Amino acid sequence: MRTIVVGSRQSALALTQTGQVIDDLKKLCQEHGFEFEFEVKKIVTKGDRILDVTLSKVGGKGLFVKEIEQAMLAGEIDMAVHSMKDMPSILPDGLTNGAVPRRVDPRDCLITLDGKGIDDLPQGARVGTSSLRRSSQLKAYRPDLELEPVRGNIDSRLKKLETEGFQAILLAAAGLYRMGWEDRITSYIPADICLPAVGQGALGIECREDDEELLKLLALYNDKESEMAVAAERRFLGVLNGGCQVPIGAHAILVKAPEEHTLAGQNVIQLTGMVGSPEGDVILKETLLGLDPVKLGEEVAGKLIERGAEKILEQVKEID
Numbered sequence: 001m002r003t004i005v006v007g008s009r010q011s012a013l014a015l016t017q018t019g020q021v022i023d024d025l026k027k028l029c030q031e032h033g034f035e036f037e038f039e040v041k042k043i044v045t046k047g048d049r050i051l052d053v054t055l056s057k058v059g060g061k062g063l064f065v066k067e068i069e070q071a072m073l074a075g076e077i078d079m080a081v082h083s084m085k086d087m088p089s090i091l092p093d094g095l096t097n098g099a100v101p102r103r104v105d106p107r108d109c110l111i112t113l114d115g116k117g118i119d120d121l122p123q124g125a126r127v128g129t130s131s132l133r134r135s136s137q138l139k140a141y142r143p144d145l146e147l148e149p150v151r152g153n154i155d156s157r158l159k160k161l162e163t164e165g166f167q168a169i170l171l172a173a174a175g176l177y178r179m180g181w182e183d184r185i186t187s188y189i190p191a192d193i194c195l196p197a198v199g200q201g202a203l204g205i206e207c208r209e210d211d212e213e214l215l216k217l218l219a220l221y222n223d224k225e226s227e228m229a230v231a232a233e234r235r236f237l238g239v240l241n242g243g244c245q246v247p248i249g250a251h252a253i254l255v256k257a258p259e260e261h262t263l264a265g266q267n268v269i270q271l272t273g274m275v276g277s278p279e280g281d282v283i284l285k286e287t288l289l290g291l292d293p294v295k296l297g298e299e300v301a302g303k304l305i306e307r308g309a310e311k312i313l314e315q316v317k318e319i320d
């Protein structure tokens with residue numbers, strides 16, 4: 001009997017989703033005759049220690065995974081469950097993503113105390129979010145709103161809705177589902193108003209690339225459609241930037257190509273990518289269909305670069 005040591009951040013969300021994945025994997029072990037036990041090891045990451053400044057100022061999303069990856073390479077842990085959107089687009093040598101489980105709703109949602117949706121918020125309402133992607137797109141849609149930073153874990157952000165006098169805060173619906181707090185969701189923000197973050201709503205299961213027996217189990221857990229969608233989004237992000245927090249959004253789904261398209265009738269990936277200026281005065285968006293997620297991610301990024309996306313991203317770096 002082998003014990004798989006699963007590294008996890010100690011936030012409630014990280015521990016909850018790690019626990020949910022372990023439950024799923026235990027069922028798969030029983031069904032397919034794998035002799036594994038699982039044990040959780042908590043790891044504090046730099047991102048967890050620095051909660052008082054915006055992430056973009058301290059170096060972006062890699063901060064939440066680096067210590068976990070080092071522990072994995074050192075053999076102290078065997079596996080980790082990450083929110084895909086917190087994963088840098090390139091993994092270190094020796095590690096691989098063994099599975100993308102079935103994705104949940106990738107949209108952002110609005111949480112208000114009085115049940116108001118995005119169109120009902122009063123003129124000049126204070127809305128809490130520290131995501132440049134969310135504030136850029138929300139400012140483009142409702143230039144009157146005051147977007148203000150709110151950091152911390154989901155639970156502390158929900159508390160700040162009450163304690164810091166926001167009329168609303170913006171969060172990923174996925175985190176609330178996983179915590180069992182979906183009743184806090186007041187309304188969903190449609191993807192055409194606010195395109196989600198790359199990988200939002202999806203998890204990634206990271207392990208060592210030579211851990212063949214664990215990879216065999218993880219292959220059974222992989223959801224091909226979610227994997228393809230996330231691969232297209234992540235390639236898009238990889239072309240535009242290494243993984244820092246900038247106003248970039250993307251969403252891929254599988255669709256049947258329409259009659260007028262060269263791929264008519266085939267099952268294809270539809271990828272929409274977005275780059276916005278921090279103030280929301282420029283929002284560049286492209287949607288393309290394709291069969292190969294990597295090529296499609298590159299094509300959508302290429303279209304946005306042709307339209308000046310890199311200039312916007314340069315400006316964002318200067319602000320930081």
Ligand SMILES: NCc1[nH]cc(CCC(=O)O)c1CC(=O)O
Nearest residue numbers: 083085171172174175200201202
């Ligand atoms: N940025 C932090 C983060 N990383 C993953 C989620 C939950 C959503 C997901 O799993 O995609 C959240 C919270 C949020 O953005 O509201």
